[in-house]
């Protein structure tokens with residue numbers, strides 16, 4: 088592993104500001120824990136106002152200086168070379184991500200790191216081919232006018248990230264921000280500081296001007312997150328995380344009327360009709376419930392199954408869950424890793440208890456998992472399936488973010504649409520049916536940002552991504568990202 092991005096053997100994550108790594112002025116650090124072992128493996132510097140001020144000021148200087156002066160072609164060339172360099176250092180990013188998250192290497196090497204690189208490439212390609220609008224406008228003197236639009240960078244963007252796909256979700260924002268000509272200050276999750284730090288090396292290696300990409304570590308309230316989102320030098324805030332945090336960030340953004348892009352929580356449903364291809368529905372639901380140990384915003388926590396196939400579906404999902412191998416990131420054949428932290432472990436286990444108090448039958452799982460050897464103190468839980476919960480129970484209404492789901496039978500289409508929509512959230516849904524008309528009919532009536540028909544997490548990065556209701560504000564992806572990362576100016580020319 089390349090250790091140039093670490094300050095000492097003991098692993099210390101430094102801030103990356105104005106093209107250089109450095110500690111906090113206060114000297115304050117916080118521990119970083121490897122979830123697969125439960126052990127502290129590093130310390131990260133905690134940023135305060137001094138570091139946030141320095142990062143925002145470096146970002147402003149780059150915008151008004153070397154970065155702002157680049158042509159679109161030169162800028163997007165650099166953004167593409169960031170993607171190439173991530174791929175060239177694939178193993179370093181992979182190692183950093185799996186220590187921080189504990190997720191299986193097979194998952195991180197197929198999703199997290201390749202998508203982290205692809206996010207730069209795709210948005211650079213989008214920006215290169217985008218065209219503006221132009222109108223010929225009639226005027227009373229008959230000479231007319233021409234209106235045309237130009238897209239300009241929004242400015243200094245604050246990027247606040249969660250821990251579940253640290254590199255992937257951070258670059259989903261940094262990629263379009265840089266391709267559009269902005270500069271960024273990133274506040275990675277306090278749980279997962281590694282890959283955002285490593286990306287600083289990549290920026291320097293490929294020649295991205297200093298100050299374009301900055302990273303300040305720390306927590307949210309009273310720490311780097313809050314200082315950054317309330318900083319008057321920030322022109323826009325893009326955030327992925329919990330809905331509650333999104334509300335706090337939206338309030339902070341109100342001062343100075345700064346735009347926000349918010350990708351928030353969910354309580355997603357899957358709907359399985361009796362005519363569905365059950366092999367595919369089981370395979371898809373296994374992934375949507377258990378992938379990344381259930382720590383996927385798009386994951387399914389409520390599964391509505393049409394009554395004639397309910398028992399068969401439940402039995403097969405149980406068999407699938409019991410066949411999952413839970414373990415550390417580099418163990419052979421592991422498909423389920425740990426939860427991210429001791430705190431999140433407590434939260435998920437509290438829902439496991441609550442489910443039983445609310446009258447659930449535990450089809451499988453329901454507890455903590457004690458593994459052996461190095462992982463004996465890791466934050467592992469059993470994949471868990473419940474039946475018998477009402478739609479009003481807290482377990483059916485609140486986001487748990489663990490490897491668990493509740494199964495409930497339904498009898499007709501109208502009923503299941505109403506039940507699926509009976510939630511505060513509106514992120515994603517998946518519908519399993521071989522009836523083509525019904526599939527389209529149900530999809531458009533679900534109050535969500537994305538609905539998958541006979542699939543799950545099949546992503547095309549050009550499509551609009553975001554949540555309805557309390558699951559978000561705005562859409563990112565492809566040309567939709569331009570709405571947030573650029574300011575559209577209309578220029579009117581009288582002929």
Ligand code: NAD
Pocket residue numbers: 247248249250251256274275276277305306307308311312313316327328329330332333335336349350351352353383384486488514554558559
């Ligand atoms: P979180 O909201 O606890 O933290 C996210 C980030 O916000 C962290 O970097 C944190 O330090 C920071 N933060 C916290 N309070 C802040 C404040 N007051 N001001 C500024 N920054 C603050 O979320 P998490 O636990 O890291 O991630 C899990 C959540 O993210 C789940 O709810 C999940 O559904 C959601 N999520 C949504 C999407 C999506 O695309 N919609 C994707 C992934 C995760």
